[in-house]
Amino acid sequence: MSKRIDRRNFIRGCARYTLGFGLAGLVGFTLKDTTTGEWVWQIDPFKCTSCGRCATHCVLNPSAVKCVHAYPLCGYCDLCGGYLKPGHISRDTAAENMLCPTAAIERKFIEEPYYEYKIIEDLCIGCAKCVEGCSAFGNGSLHLQIRHNLCVNCNECAIARVCPSDAISRVPASEPYKIKGGFEPGSQDVAES
Amino acid sequence: MNRTIQIVLILAILAIAAVVLYDSLSTRIDKRPDNPYQFSVEEFKPVDESLLSHREVRQIEVDNPVAFTWQNGKLFLLSGNSLQVITPEGRELLNKRIDFNPRSVLVDKHGQIIISYENYLVALDSEGNELYRSEMLDENSLLTSLAISGETLFVADAGKRQVWILNMELETIESFRGESGVSDVHGFILPSLHFHLAVNEEDELWITNSGMHRIQNYSLTGRLRRDWGEPSFSIEGFSGCCNPYYFAFLSDGRFVTSEKGIIRVKIYRESGELESVVAPAAMFPNGEKAPAIAVDENDHIWLLDFDKKMLRLFRPV
Ligand code: SF4
Ligand code: SF4
Ligand code: SF4
Numbered sequence: 001m002s003k004r005i006d007r008r009n010f011i012r013g014c015a016r017y018t019l020g021f022g023l024a025g026l027v028g029f030t031l032k033d034t035t036t037g038e039w040v041w042q043i044d045p046f047k048c049t050s051c052g053r054c055a056t057h058c059v060l061n062p063s064a065v066k067c068v069h070a071y072p073l074c075g076y077c078d079l080c081g082g083y084l085k086p087g088h089i090s091r092d093t094a095a096e097n098m099l100c101p102t103a104a105i106e107r108k109f110i111e112e113p114y115y116e117y118k119i120i121e122d123l124c125i126g127c128a129k130c131v132e133g134c135s136a137f138g139n140g141s142l143h144l145q146i147r148h149n150l151c152v153n154c155n156e157c158a159i160a161r162v163c164p165s166d167a168i169s170r171v172p173a174s175e176p177y178k179i180k181g182g183f184e185p186g187s188q189d190v191a192e193s
Numbered sequence: 194m195n196r197t198i199q200i201v202l203i204l205a206i207l208a209i210a211a212v213v214l215y216d217s218l219s220t221r222i223d224k225r226p227d228n229p230y231q232f233s234v235e236e237f238k239p240v241d242e243s244l245l246s247h248r249e250v251r252q253i254e255v256d257n258p259v260a261f262t263w264q265n266g267k268l269f270l271l272s273g274n275s276l277q278v279i280t281p282e283g284r285e286l287l288n289k290r291i292d293f294n295p296r297s298v299l300v301d302k303h304g305q306i307i308i309s310y311e312n313y314l315v316a317l318d319s320e321g322n323e324l325y326r327s328e329m330l331d332e333n334s335l336l337t338s339l340a341i342s343g344e345t346l347f348v349a350d351a352g353k354r355q356v357w358i359l360n361m362e363l364e365t366i367e368s369f370r371g372e373s374g375v376s377d378v379h380g381f382i383l384p385s386l387h388f389h390l391a392v393n394e395e396d397e398l399w400i401t402n403s404g405m406h407r408i409q410n411y412s413l414t415g416r417l418r419r420d421w422g423e424p425s426f427s428i429e430g431f432s433g434c435c436n437p438y439y440f441a442f443l444s445d446g447r448f449v450t451s452e453k454g455i456i457r458v459k460i461y462r463e464s465g466e467l468e469s470v471v472a473p474a475a476m477f478p479n480g481e482k483a484p485a486i487a488v489d490e491n492d493h494i495w496l497l498d499f500d501k502k503m504l505r506l507f508r509p510v
Contacts, residue, residue: 002220029486050232051228052228052229052230052231053228054231055230056229068246075383075384075385075404075435077384077404077434077435078404078434079424079433080436081433081434081454086233086234086236086426087236087237088239088428099232101230101387110246112379113379113404114382114403115344115384127229127230128232129230129231129232132232133232136232136433136453136454137232137273137433137434137435137453137454138384138385138434138435139384139385139435150310154315
């Protein structure tokens with residue numbers, strides 16, 4: 001005998017399937033991008049707009065994002081837009097002249113009139129203030145990268161979710177850095193910065 | 194399905210939906226907190242009204258501009274692989290296909306057009322037909338600016354940090370690096386890959402030494418004679434490490450300069466004293482690049498705004 005599908009049963013069935021598919025969809029959506037596999041998170045420095053969220057939204061404190069320095073791009077400027085605060089009183093290493101809120105950049109005299117700028121990674125909080133100064137007034141040699149010796153490779157990077165420039169995405173773990181100026185990933189300059 | 198399971202399912206969906214909704218709303222651009230580490234130069238942008246000497250009177254849209262110059266009542270404009278000649282009203286007179294990636298252009302008083310590329314130069318007649326082609330100057334060259342004095346062509350090489358001297362058939366005569374062995378005559382310091390030079394009505398050769406934030410006058414054989422310029426974020430000086438980026442001359446020898454970072458265009462007296470502001474930072478909202486400069490026969494100032502992709506004409510108020 002064929003089963004009679006009345007209106008009430010039909011609506012109940014539809015609701016059940018809708019709920020079931022809805023939940024599956026939501027679970028799928030929530031789990032999207034959560035398989036880490038051989039992938040790690042990294043910043044595309046050419047997309048980053050120095051919004052400051054890399055300092056404030058990483059699950060780690062201080063952030064796993066650090067400033068790195070592409071030395072071949074640097075002008076070794078005396079008047080460094082990434083090191084000196086706009087309107088600085090003098091061009092020296094006095095704290096009141098520094099742009100970096102944590103004094104994480106070391107200025108070293110090379111020869112007149114060239115200076116080298118080195119990031120002290122332990123002090124850097126990834127705020128991108130120097131990145132913006134260097135991009136506006138210099139060559140953009142200072143830029144941010146997620147440091148994989150620190151990053152815990154979250155299923156969903158907490159910074160990627162709030163990055164206004166969609167600058168953070170997964171990259172193959174075999175090529176974990178996007179360094180400006182053609183550095184090899186993990187090269188000496190970056191590792192030391 | 195058991196009623197309890199249905200209720201649990203509905204509650205689970207509502208909870209997940211609430212989390213997703215909260216997450217997407219709280220990360221919306223207009224809901225995000227201010228950047229506590231904001232880098233700002235806003236305080237240096239306002240300019241005293243009494244310093245403003247020009248107003249903008251015309252804009253002409255252009256495609257992918259690279260460089261431009263003014264000569265004999267016409268604008269000569271380079272883009273990816275074309276040379277365009279236009280009237281001051283924007284009417285096209287000539288559009289010629291040229292080699293890819295030109296860097297700068299100059300036209301002499303007789304109408305000969307010189308175009309620089311990464312490491313070589315090409316001379317064209319006024320119809321755009323090739324007259325001469327130089328050999329490769331150096332494999333590391335980056336030829337970013339040109340100037341003429343009589344029958345001598347000066348070429349700024351940002352790659353080699355030197356100035357080449359050529360004749361008008363594009364044969365190399367010599368080069369100089371602005372060094373003398375004396376400690377305060379240091380040579381050209383170029384933090385970025387741009388190097389600019391120009392010759393004024395008195396046939397004086399002036400060259401940017403942007404790492405020192407100065408514009409320097411050299412003899413035609415490459416000896417430093419005098420210079421001026423001070424680094425400063427205030428309106429009197431040149432801000433940042435690569436400024437002044439471009440400059441040009443008014444007919445009486447005053448300098449028109451443009452800067453990146455805080456984008457602004459100013460006029461300086463021959464002594465190096467600030468005279469007035471042609472275009473303050475407010476005229477380049479969200480701009481990133483210093484505009485290139487050309488001055489016409491009436492001393493009106495043309496700017497090539499790379500961000501807006503526009504030629505902008507400024508006349509005295
Ligand atoms: S959140 Fe994005 S835009 Fe902001 S500093 Fe980090 S990478 Fe740059
Ligand atoms: S300014 Fe910010 S990003 Fe730059 S070195 Fe200092 S803490 Fe790091
Ligand atoms: S993946 Fe996690 S630990 Fe790594 S940068 Fe993003 S939020 Fe920080």
